[in-house]
Amino acid sequence: MHVFSLFLFLLFFSTSFAATDTVPEGSSLSVEKPSDTLISSNGDFSAGFIQVGDNAFCFAVCFTRSNPPTVLWMANRDVPVNGKASRLSLWKNGNLVLTDAGETIVWTTATVSSSNLHLKLRNDGNLLLLTSKHTVVWQSFDSPTDTLLPDQKLTERASLVSSRSATNFSSGFYKLYFDNDNVLRLLYKGPTLSSVYWPESWRLPIDAGRSTYNVTKTALLDSFGRFSSSDGFHFRSTDYPNKLYRRLKMDPDGNLRLYSFNQETKTWQVTWQVIPQPCTVHGICGANSMCSNHHVTGRTCHCLKGFRVKDPNDWTQGCVPHFDPSLFSCQSPQPMAFLHLPTTESYGYDLNVTRVTSLKECQDLCLRLWAFELSTIFLVWFFLLRSSKNPEAVEQQKHLLSATGFQRFTYAELKSATKGFREEVGRGAGGVVYKGTLYDNRVAAIKRLSEATQGEAEFLAEIRTIGMLNHMNLIDMWGYCVEGKHRLLVYEYMENGSLADNLFSNALDWKRRFNVALGTARGLAYLHEECLEWILHCDVKPQNILLDSDFEAKVADFGLSKLLNRDDGGNGNGNSNFSRIRGTRGYMAPEWVYNLRITSKVDVYSYGIVVLEMVSGRSPMEMQSLENSRGIEQRRLVTWVTEKIKHAPTSAFWIEEIIDPNLEGEYNVSEVEILVKVALQCVQDDMNQRPSLSQVAEMLLSHQNKLLPR
Structure with missing residues (x-):
């Protein structure tokens, strides 16, 4: 897209042209005729071509009472047309079309009508396509630009x-x-x-x-x-x-x-x-810069020390490095120091949030993170460059990276840590998980991915995104291995195992189950809405919800849908295309089966099934085996709960019918009601009827707060 200079011109009309607010079907407005302009009946608004650059024009609605006229709406703001032979035409089939130089269509309303239409500029600035009976077929008010x-x-x-x-x-x-x-x-x-x-x-x-x-x-x-x-x-x-x-x-x-x-x-x-x-306002001064504001002079942008502005005419492009290359010289390393920036707040760079008790502790942490960033960006860190002369540097690098909490391991290291991948602690569609002990005596869960369809650069890009995620209800990733065909992930080890391991035992009382439901919703909501890059889990089930020493929920295997495939992506709102079904039978949303649009609502559906399983103690997998029809199989647990509620005379009755007998009657009635209510909303067939997981977390948290003593 070219940068255009605006040359707004006052709209002049020839004495032979009678101003009108209407264009009939089969007519057009030409860019070459200034008189080809619509004027609202009250004279306040105009619609026509305006010049936005050298031989570049856009069709716009303007407010004509201001001086100069104010642009309110544009049809082709990103694709200006030529000043010769371009025109806006109302075709006889009811389509309003903007053509560039009489050939290329750059904008259209995509309307079709058998009724005679006309284009009209109303007294409120709305440009409409109307039938002879004044039925609105299209209007500019439905597609605003910036106003x-x-x-x-x-x-x-x-x-x-x-x-x-x-x-x-x-x-x-x-x-x-x-x-x-x-x-x-x-x-x-x-x-x-x-x-x-x-x-x-x-x-x-x-x-x-x-x-x-x-x-x-x-x-x-x-x-x-x-x-x-x-x-x-x-x-x-x-x-x-x-x-x-x-x-x-x-x-x-x-x-x-x-x-x-x-x-x-x-x-x-x-x-x-x-x-x-x-x-x-985020991004207003660009990357590597600072913004300051004065009540008289207004906002000013500055580059951080060691950086220079990329384009003085466009601060949104930020600043680029401008420092002495000898900083990274092996022969004359420069000392590192901190720059004091008072009353300054940064955004968009929070790898994690860590509580510290002193400035020294904060500085040490920043240095470790800085060292990790350099190793990621340049993979030429000066410790590595000196390793041939100083063997201790390799071990120093290893410990320094370990201190950051994210490290690249070799395949040999992880094979040794697991004693040849001997002790299996879990498996799924993504791969097999082994228990291992790292060189620093940390016990880890090491997942060996079953697929390796990505190149190293692509895998590292995805790993870095996942490694930046930080939430109390997500499992902590410590590192990874990408070596030849091998792809492995290293996580913290959970002594209490998964929700699946504990659900059908006496370990999970009602309070813990409710907290697991809340924590899981929070973790998934973070993936969907709060991290910098959208992540769908695509396989929410009890096996992928791990429990720490306090039985707090930690969602695991998030991001595997990104690591295990290179399908066309979308965003958390939808339009994601997946070449194959993902998930586990019994927990999968109908969208997977019927080849519908895949959005974050597939995780919402799976979460709802998990909640019903936690409440009832009944596995959807076991219940499905009773049926043969594929459609009925998917809804078996949901149908069973719904029928119990439908035919029960009171809530106490249906709760008693569906509650897990392992709880032995020890549960909170109102919490059961809210969990089942939320779960049934989550498993609606229509994805648009399901709440987001942030809404789920809010509902559960609000209910929990109401029960707290005042």
């Missing part, structure tokens, strides 16, 4: 995306949208990193005054300056309740602002903004 006008709905399918800059209308880095949890959020999506920065990602939606219990996903602005969203967020402009021309804009600097039109000055004034401190 929301009064009475224009912001929905799940209609988000606001900033422009690249004030002079470049192409799509930028910032987005206002409804997330999977039904919450309105601001997202920075840069070239290499994406992160939510409003509301703060470390706050639960409920703590930010938001509600995830809404299905409408709708927000609306009115002419009085009031904005309200279905998730509970709302605000009023500083000039509320004056009825004025207004626009809510996702600005190029990542701030969401409400503008009110001043009739006297013919300019827009900011009457509300969501971010009071501009430096809290």
Whole structure:
């Protein structure tokens, strides 16, 4: 995409042209005729071609009362057309089409109608395709670019995306949208990193005054300056309740602002903004930089010491290294020191969160992490370069990497640690797990992957993503091995084994089962929504939920769907394509069987089956063997629980019917009710009816808090 300079021109009309707000079917608007412009009947809005660069034009709706006219919507913001022979045409089949130089179609409404249609620009700035009976076939309000006008709905399918800059209308880095949890959020999506920065990602939606219990996903602005969203967020402009021309804009600097039109000055004034401190917007100064703000001079970007700006005209590209190469010289190594950066907060670089008790302890930890980063980025770490002259450096590197908690092992080391892969402690579709003792006497679980379809570089890229994950309900990965055809993962060892090992024994009382359900939901929610790269588990089952010494849940085998295949990926919201079915019979969502779209909701379904199994003590695998029909097999446990509830006179009766007899009547009735209720929501056939796992965790946590003594 080229960077365009904006050359907005005032719209002139020839005296022979009668301004109109309508284009009939079979007609077109030409880029070469300035008079080919729609004007709303009140004269406030126009629709036509505007110049955005050298021989580059976009079809746009503008507010004409301001000086200069204000662009509100664009049809082809990322694909400008030529200044010769380009036109917007309303074909007789009902399709509105924008062609470049009379040949290439660059934008279309993709509409078809047997009724005579006409294109109309309304007095509110909405561009519509209407039938003769005024039925709306298409409207620009359904597909906004960076601006929301009064009475224009912001929905799940209609988000606001900033422009690249004030002079470049192409799509930028910032987005206002409804997330999977039904919450309105601001997202920075840069070239290499994406992160939510409003509301703060470390706050639960409920703590930010938001509600995830809404299905409408709708927000609306009115002419009085009031904005309200279905998730509970709302605000009023500083000039509320004056009825004025207004626009809510996702600005190029990542701030969401409400503008009110001043009739006297013919300019827009900011009457509300969501971010009071501009430096809290992610990515605004780019990588390796600092942002500072002054109440008079405004925001300023600086490069960190040792870096220089990549493009002085575009700070979003950040800073690149600019330091003495002798820093890594074997002959004259330079001393390392810390740079004091007061009142500074960083984002997007948190490998993990560690509690420290002193500055010295924090510095030591940073040095270890720094050393690990260098080994990953350059695989030319100066300890290794000196190893031929100093054999002790190899052992020093090994211990230093071990201290970071993430290490690359050789195949020989892991074979020795497991005594030739002798003691098997588990197996699954991904491979076999062995117990081993590492050189530093740590007991580890070492998984030998059964497939090796990736090259080393691809495998290392995926491993690094998984190694960066850190959550109390995810198993800790200590290291890996990639050597020839061998692919192995090294995890912390769980003495209490898996949920499957304990479920049908007396080890798990009711309190522990409820905590396992909550912890598992939290761990999976982190994978789906909080880590930097989406991860679907694809095989949630009791065997992959491990228990530590306190019987706290630790989800294992996450990310194997990425490590074991190179299928086309998608995102956590969907559109993932998998070439083969994944998961375990009895826990698999219907999407796998019926070849439907694979999303994070497949994990939600499997989680629901696991919860029903924990409550009832009945394995879905065993119950399925009673049936022959494939469809009935998948729903056997769910059907059994549903029927018990349906025919029971009271909740106490059905609970008594389905509860695991191993509990011997020792359970909390209200907790059983909420777990079963949540589980049945999770196993809905329609994936859209299932909650997200963050919503599940919130429901369970809220219920648990209600039971605590006040």
